[in-house]
Amino acid sequence: MTNTEIRPVGPEPSRIRRSRRNRGTGQPRKASESTAATTLRTRGTRLLAVLFLAPTVVGIVVFTVVPIVGSVVLSLFQWDVIDDPRWAGAANYREILTDSTVLVSFRNTLVFMVLAVALQLLIALVLAIAVNGQMPKWLRSVFRSAFFFPLVLSAASISVVMKYLFNQDFGPVNWLLGTVGVPSVPWLTSENGAMAAVVLAYVWQQFGFSFLLFVGGLNNIPKEVHEAASLDGASGVRKHLAITLPLLSPTLLVASVVGIINALQVFEQPYVLTAGGPGDSTRTVVMVIYETAFEQLRFGEASAVGVLLFALIMAVTALQFRLSRRYVHYQ
Amino acid sequence: MPGPRTSPTASRVRHGLAPWGRIAGLALCALLTLGPVIWTVSTSLRTPAESFDLPPKIIPTNPTVDAYRGVFDQIDVWLYALNSTLVTALIAAGQMITAGLAGYAFARLEFRFKKPLFALVLATMMVPLQVTMVPVFLELKTMGLTDTLLGLIVPAFPTAFGTFLMRQYFMGMPKDLGEAAMIDGAGPWRVFRSVYAPLAAPGLAIVGVLAFNYHWNEFFRPLILETSTENLTLPLGLVSLQGNLGTGSISVVLAGVVLSMIPAVAVFVVGQRPLREGITSAGVNR
Numbered sequence: 001m002t003n004t005e006i007r008p009v010g011p012e013p014s015r016i017r018r019s020r021r022n023r024g025t026g027q028p029r030k031a032s033e034s035t036a037a038t039t040l041r042t043r044g045t046r047l048l049a050v051l052f053l054a055p056t057v058v059g060i061v062v063f064t065v066v067p068i069v070g071s072v073v074l075s076l077f078q079w080d081v082i083d084d085p086r087w088a089g090a091a092n093y094r095e096i097l098t099d100s101t102v103l104v105s106f107r108n109t110l111v112f113m114v115l116a117v118a119l120q121l122l123i124a125l126v127l128a129i130a131v132n133g134q135m136p137k138w139l140r141s142v143f144r145s146a147f148f149f150p151l152v153l154s155a156a157s158i159s160v161v162m163k164y165l166f167n168q169d170f171g172p173v174n175w176l177l178g179t180v181g182v183p184s185v186p187w188l189t190s191e192n193g194a195m196a197a198v199v200l201a202y203v204w205q206q207f208g209f210s211f212l213l214f215v216g217g218l219n220n221i222p223k224e225v226h227e228a229a230s231l232d233g234a235s236g237v238r239k240h241l242a243i244t245l246p247l248l249s250p251t252l253l254v255a256s257v258v259g260i261i262n263a264l265q266v267f268e269q270p271y272v273l274t275a276g277g278p279g280d281s282t283r284t285v286v287m288v289i290y291e292t293a294f295e296q297l298r299f300g301e302a303s304a305v306g307v308l309l310f311a312l313i314m315a316v317t318a319l320q321f322r323l324s325r326r327y328v329h330y331q
Numbered sequence: 332m333p334g335p336r337t338s339p340t341a342s343r344v345r346h347g348l349a350p351w352g353r354i355a356g357l358a359l360c361a362l363l364t365l366g367p368v369i370w371t372v373s374t375s376l377r378t379p380a381e382s383f384d385l386p387p388k389i390i391p392t393n394p395t396v397d398a399y400r401g402v403f404d405q406i407d408v409w410l411y412a413l414n415s416t417l418v419t420a421l422i423a424a425g426q427m428i429t430a431g432l433a434g435y436a437f438a439r440l441e442f443r444f445k446k447p448l449f450a451l452v453l454a455t456m457m458v459p460l461q462v463t464m465v466p467v468f469l470e471l472k473t474m475g476l477t478d479t480l481l482g483l484i485v486p487a488f489p490t491a492f493g494t495f496l497m498r499q500y501f502m503g504m505p506k507d508l509g510e511a512a513m514i515d516g517a518g519p520w521r522v523f524r525s526v527y528a529p530l531a532a533p534g535l536a537i538v539g540v541l542a543f544n545y546h547w548n549e550f551f552r553p554l555i556l557e558t559s560t561e562n563l564t565l566p567l568g569l570v571s572l573q574g575n576l577g578t579g580s581i582s583v584v585l586a587g588v589v590l591s592m593i594p595a596v597a598v599f600v601v602g603q604r605p606l607r608e609g610i611t612s613a614g615v616n617r
Contacts, residue, residue, distance in 0.1 A: 045442065056490075056494055057448060058489075064463055065451070153595055154566045156570055157588045165367055204364070264459070265460070289464070313459060
């Protein structure tokens with residue numbers, strides 16, 4: 001099929017073959033052939049590129065680019081899908097910025113983000129450094145698989161499980177804490193307890209992601225660096241602070257950027273575990289988008305919240321890259 | 332093991348802790364990590380009377396599969412599993428095709444607007460699903476695809492991350508192979524089909540396994556799109572099972588959780604390496 005398309009412009013395939021036989025293997029041959037190959041390439045290639053890219057590019061335009069524009073446009077209208085959309089201008093934004101539930105949801109999401117990302121990175125880092133130490137190979141892969149395992153489970157179904165684990169009276173979490181003398185914690189029925197439970201459930205499932213990144217990053221640090229430091233008499237903790245961390249900083253940046261973007265979109269854990277409560281204490285931005293659009297059918301306001309969330313994600317990520325310029329070291 | 336790692340002083344300095352202390356700590360953390368899963372499996376095998384037992388016994392005294400029977404009585408597990416399988420398998424297959432083709436085009440074909448198009452694909456990796464969900468829902472509504480499985484499948488076909496991954500994969504392959512084939516008279520399609528595509532199988536496996544894992548567990552999109560009971564996927568069916576919490580036993584709910592975990596665990600066992608590689612490169616490349 002493609003051969004017939006090529007023939008009219010490029011040299012005949014047979015002629016290329018002949019030229020190869022005639023000239024043997026020399027530099028000049030290569031030059032002339034690469035022009036032949038270029039002609040070949042530019043011809044059938046353009047059609048092929050269009051065909052190959054069409055599904056992805058059309059899909060991305062229809063299901064991402066248009067919806068982004070749509071979100072912004074929609075945020076300027078009032079619409080319940082039943083009646084015609086009504087122009088609202090900035091009214092939606094004014095409304096959501098004075099709506100206490102929306103404001104609280106942004107505060108909750110930021111609090112959640114800080115706690116979840118900090119905890120997740122800390123746990124992952126300590127475990128990755130520990131796993132990277134000396135031990136039998138099979139043991140290392142057992143640990144690696146164990147920490148990675150929760151990632152493959154469904155956040156929704158594991159949140160169902162967590163709801164029982166965190167039950168104040170018969171939940172194993174309080175029982176476990178009780179064995180070390182910690183009094184019963186009202187996990188799901190108090191504001192701070194609920195936030196803590198949501199954070200812990202999320203971190204439990206997510207830390208494996210950063211862990212895998214760190215294990216990969218640590219493997220990329222040349223062994224000689226640590227050996228040199230040991231010879232200079234650096235102690236364990238000091239060495240990790242002074243050497244491992246700076247060398248790992250590009251991986252740390254990636255892990256924190258991905259971690260933050262994901263944390264700002266948290267939904268399943270608070271939805272299943274606490275349904276946003278008690279009160280609004282664990283209601284997150286995405287939950288508000290969901291409820292405003294699909295339960296209250298206020299699509300304009302929901303889009304406005306979505307646009308604000310998008311702006312927040314972009315701002316936080318940009319800020320992070322800015323700050324990292326000073327702290328991230330590339331080898 | 333040769334080198335300074337074996338010498339006792341070096342290893343003490345290197346790790347800060349004696350190896351056994353570190354390994355014990357790791358073992359405790361691994362136990363805590365797997366604890367909820369072990370508890371879920373063991374509770375699902377208990378009788379309702381024993382399900383709240385504390386301390387939780389790992390091995391139930393009277394193991395029973397009644398809870399699993401209860402799941403099948405209360406929700407249509409087979410239907411939801413079939414829906415989930417259909418959706419997940421089609422998305423995984425679709426993503427392997429679209430990402431394979433687009434990744435190859437970006438890596439090996441010459442065409443106009445290549446750079447801006449690639450930048451567009453990369454940029455969409457950053458856009459959260461939740462932000463675009465309302466307009467996507469409205470689009471699907473005009474197409475008549477809300478509350479259908481197709482509405483879940485089609486928007487998931489294009490994958491920015493998969494495209495990026497496959498581009499990297501194809502870029503890593505020697506250029507000479509394709510050039511040699513071209514000199515032998517192969518057209519661009521032949522070069523792709525006969526030379527590069529077969530070599531891309533491991534990369535495509537990563538895309539497929541990641542897609543399977545993600546979409547099998549997906550909750551947000553099905554929650555918004557699917558309203559009829561017969562269109563629910565397993566995670567949704569499960570949360571509806573939890574609605575019976577007041578009356579039913581937790582064993583039944585947890586049995587449902589275990590059932591929904593089986594394919595994810597299977598993917599973990601079979602596709603552990605591709606999954607790990609996919610996740611690692613997700614971080615490294617973003």
